[in-house]
Amino acid sequence: MRVAFVFGWQMSRKIEGTMSSPVISGATAHPSPASSPAPAAEVIGVAKSFGAVQALRAVDLTLYPGETHALLGENGAGKSTLVKILAGIHLPDEGEIRISGQAVTLRSPLEARAHGIAVIHQHPTLFPDLDVAENIFMGRQPRGRFGQIDWSAMRAEVDRLLAPLGVGFDSSTPVQGLAIADQQLVEIAKALSLDARILIMDEPTASLSAREVERLFAIVRRLRDHGVAILFVSHRLEEVFALADRITIFRDGARVITAPASDLTLEATIQHMVGRQLQTLFPKEPAEIGDVVLRVEQLTRAGVFHDVSFELRRGEILGLFGLIGAGRTEVARVLFGVDRADSGTIHLDGKQVSLTSPAVALQLGIGYVPEDRHRQGLLLPFPIASNVTLPILPRLSRLGIVNRPKERDLAAEFARRLQVKAAGVEQAVAALSGGNQQKVVLAKWLAANPRVLILDEPTRGIDIGTKAEVHHLISRLAVQGLAILLISSELPEILGMADRVLVMHEGRITGIFDRDEADQERIMYAATGQARIPA
């Protein structure tokens, strides 16, 4: 069944090929999944792994025409991988995708589009220097008699598409000046012009205001009522319950449940998202918690994070949890002198400090293991030794001349202590596994002997064995008196390692929990911006 989603307007016949669907005016009845025998899309037993990481394990998902289906899960649960498979970016290792009952192979975004799948990403991918019409008809502009672009037909068509969306711009507006919300509407108009039957939205509301979200939802509901199957990924649970007909929850790459939204409570949803057993992966040893080392007051970087205040003590592991976009890394960047705060103060050992560069932060005893190992953490072509000693090279030099034997010995010492598996410290870091690379980054900052160590996703993308080693190391460092700020998107890691947990949501701290009062539900409530704390 081919469903069009026009809102009662007459389609131009001038634009051949791209606008071939028959016009259906009037709303299709909103079909309930049970009574709808023909799914728009089916995902059957799809598995996908990247190297050693199993991103998806035999997941099933059925999308019916005329339903809004929410896909939920923690960071790393496999949502984005599934979206990318449906968008034609990844090919599944196993399993099958069916569109309108037909098994298909989506080898590229173009093929996905040909099967009626349109994907709207969190950050719209438009050409900023072109106008709205040019973006919508990029690569398939209507042609005139001599092969020239038929501008008037194109603009007329686009304005017809935009009219029912109730937007404040038209076909000739340059995309450059449009807000993210409006750019998303351009993407939606593009999907309409492509006759998309399956609309996938990956965190469409992440950067929208409440009113923009309302307008987007109104449009999405209208599309649904016209028979489009809509799959959307979101971290904002209240929006999910406001919009979704059905909800599917992923955890660790597997599907936990698919149920009508009306059958799920907020509490049950969160439990399904996080509900796993804490493993012995977290060998947290009791450390003696000492004086305050780092005190942050009312730290604000306009538009990024606001009024962030906390204290970090000697021997303490302070967990910083939040979903993507919560502003955790941005706070860390300010604490390491990469970015400057607009207001607020930072005190080290009671003295106010001005962190103007990472070099200054290092001098003051702050180390930072960044989130992006390859771009920020390592010099991939350099040997292990040079990577480990780079921040402290002046200390290993006399009259500027680097003492090579001393450098090698120091690097070898830390490589041994962290059990870096390599042929020797002269081996290039690029040749190491992800886990060993991360150990080199850690060795680099341990060699610098900091008082405060900020760890930003220290175990992302590394195998489970190395992960346990890194956790053990973090715990030992705290026992030795280091003050540690542990940023992580993994709840078990935060719960297993942290003495206290700080939770951020949209640039603000929404919760602080001691180790004994921190649990998955409370943290998840705070991280999704829910005011209510369950009893």
Added chain:
Amino acid sequence: MTRLARWETLLAALLVALFAIGIATSDVFLRGSNFSLIASSTMEKAVMALPMTLIIIGGEIDLSVASTAGLASAVVGKSWEAGWPLWLCLVTALVVGAACGLLNGLLVTRLGLPSLVVTLGTLALYRGLASVLLADSAISNFPAGFTRFGFGKIGGTGIPWTLLVFLPLFVIFAVLLHATWIGRQLYATGTNPEAARFSAVRVANLKLGLFVISGVLAALAGIMYTARVSSSRADNAIGFELDVIAAVLLGGVSIFGGRGTLFGVLLSLAAIATLRNILALNSSNAELQSIAVGSLLILSVLGPNLVRRLRGAQPGRLAGSRSARMAEAGD
């Protein structure tokens, strides 16, 4: 490192081949006086090539060196004409060179402009200032001691005085680049400026310092040139940036930063000077020399790239790296 070692071996072989060609095609090639000529005419470019090597390894470029040298030459002439003592004329020229480098450095590090554009602009600007100072005139009544420094030889050895300026500078720069922490930070900056910054390297200060040093040494080269040709003119040392950059790149320094050695640059300086000398001895004109040096420049960049592309084109390799990137971009 092994790739660079091989590159330097290749350069040494090229140099030997050029010597063989020189001996075969000209009777005067092996004479001491010819070597003096090769050496003294190369020294200005060699001096400019030292900081250029460091700048390119650090991921930037300075196209304004020859114009800075020209401006320094004009400053020497103009101040000498005004009756200043020679030492003051020279110091002033060096200070002007430092100021030229500082402007480049500030525009690059504080405003974040690409050095290619900034120094292309100052290439025209500094040359223009030299023309403003001297117009079409030439100042050439310099004292004999000054001009003897330019083209004179030490005793009867045939070794030009300017070589004595270059050699200690070469040693200083080689130590700076290859033995000190500053040199290491420079390689780190050229390899990945963001990772270098996250490793507490003061990237901006490092680059600013290099541009200032480049300005000072360009001014020194301008002084050497003025002394050698016994004349201060607005178009002194014009076009030298091509030879300097060609020598650095042919020396195995990566135009993308992070790789290269000063030893390689030394070999390539010698090779280019010898090539030019052979062409001159065989009465080729200046245009032909330009064509030869330009071709060498392109070959020096093309050669390593071609090798890398041929190696990189192994089946499956591209697909592998693509999926790895995708995995990283995943949730």
